[in-house]
Amino acid sequence: MIPQAGAGTWITDGGMETVLVFHRGLDLRSFASFPLLDSETGTAELRAYFEPFAEIARDRNVGLVLDTPTWRANADWGATLGYDAEGLREVNRKAVGLLEQVRVDNPDVQLTICGCIGPRSDAYRPTALMTTEEAARYHSTQIETLGDAGVDMISALTLAYPEEAAGIARAATTAGQPVAIAFTVETDGRLPGGTSLGNAIEQVDRETNGAPAYYMVNCAHPTHFAAVLEEGGDWIDRIGGIRANASRKSHAELDASEELDEGDPSELAQRYRELAPLLPSAMVVGGCCGTDHRHVAAVADAWLEYS
Numbered sequence: 001m002i003p004q005a006g007a008g009t010w011i012t013d014g015g016m017e018t019v020l021v022f023h024r025g026l027d028l029r030s031f032a033s034f035p036l037l038d039s040e041t042g043t044a045e046l047r048a049y050f051e052p053f054a055e056i057a058r059d060r061n062v063g064l065v066l067d068t069p070t071w072r073a074n075a076d077w078g079a080t081l082g083y084d085a086e087g088l089r090e091v092n093r094k095a096v097g098l099l100e101q102v103r104v105d106n107p108d109v110q111l112t113i114c115g116c117i118g119p120r121s122d123a124y125r126p127t128a129l130m131t132t133e134e135a136a137r138y139h140s141t142q143i144e145t146l147g148d149a150g151v152d153m154i155s156a157l158t159l160a161y162p163e164e165a166a167g168i169a170r171a172a173t174t175a176g177q178p179v180a181i182a183f184t185v186e187t188d189g190r191l192p193g194g195t196s197l198g199n200a201i202e203q204v205d206r207e208t209n210g211a212p213a214y215y216m217v218n219c220a221h222p223t224h225f226a227a228v229l230e231e232g233g234d235w236i237d238r239i240g241g242i243r244a245n246a247s248r249k250s251h252a253e254l255d256a257s258e259e260l261d262e263g264d265p266s267e268l269a270q271r272y273r274e275l276a277p278l279l280p281s282a283m284v285v286g287g288c289c290g291t292d293h294r295h296v297a298a299v300a301d302a303w304l305e306y307s
Helices: 016-023 034-038 040-060 075-080 085-105 132-149 162-174 197-208 222-231 234-238 251-256 265-278 293-306
Strands: 063-067 111-117 153-159 179-183 214-218 239-244 284-287
Touching: 016 040, 034 040, 034 085, 040 063, 040 085, 040 293, 063 153, 075 085, 075 132, 085 111, 085 132, 111 132, 132 153, 132 162, 153 162, 153 214, 162 179, 162 197, 179 197, 179 239, 197 214, 197 222, 197 234, 222 239, 222 265, 234 239, 239 265, 265 293, 284 293
Parallel strands: 063 111, 111 153, 153 179, 179 214, 214 239, 239 284
Antiparallel strands: none
């Protein structure tokens, strides 16, 4: 059982990496935030990033779901950044410790700590395509490390094809960890690999005996997938959360952009309000690229107004 189940609305943070790069002026090689944990200054930057979201949760009396800054902390990205296996284990443990400190600092906020897993290769243009079995083996070390460090559950963000998602779900189940699976979609509502959102969810459930606690959509603007949700299907009941981008731009346009497209927090909140009737099982709302605490506060207010 996950802490979020049957407990009303929960919020997440926003676009961690885009906030750190464009608002805080930090240089994140390979768009990876986990190396910040290797210094006191970097760790303080991460703690400061998380704090406004705890305030939003406290002010609105909602739960808070935070992901460890380990989206890039797997073997392939780690090697690119100079981390060996032990170095990755250590930084994943530090990431959990950081959020445990956020929990201590905010005892009046109900906080779920998620061990964050990201895709093996580029989320928008995956090249290292794996079978379900290969993905389970590949991601198992990071999942086991995060589980041993004390996370409440695993969350896998910005996944582009169902086999990697199914492998992560299997590895999490083997490690005894609940897991949330988040797919990203292109402007046509399909995964970057071409699979429809509904078919991807159904495939993962079929290959894992329904292992994910819930699914999410992340790293896409609501206008990119609203029409897909309107078509309906039993799979919609499996979607438990939305973490949308502030920008309407495509993934290719975002990759090529040198300036942050923050969109409009009020407009994004209205889009969430329009999604709410289509997602009867959704309980977790937050942001992704381009969003910060302003967007999440507006989204939370819109969601609470509907619910």
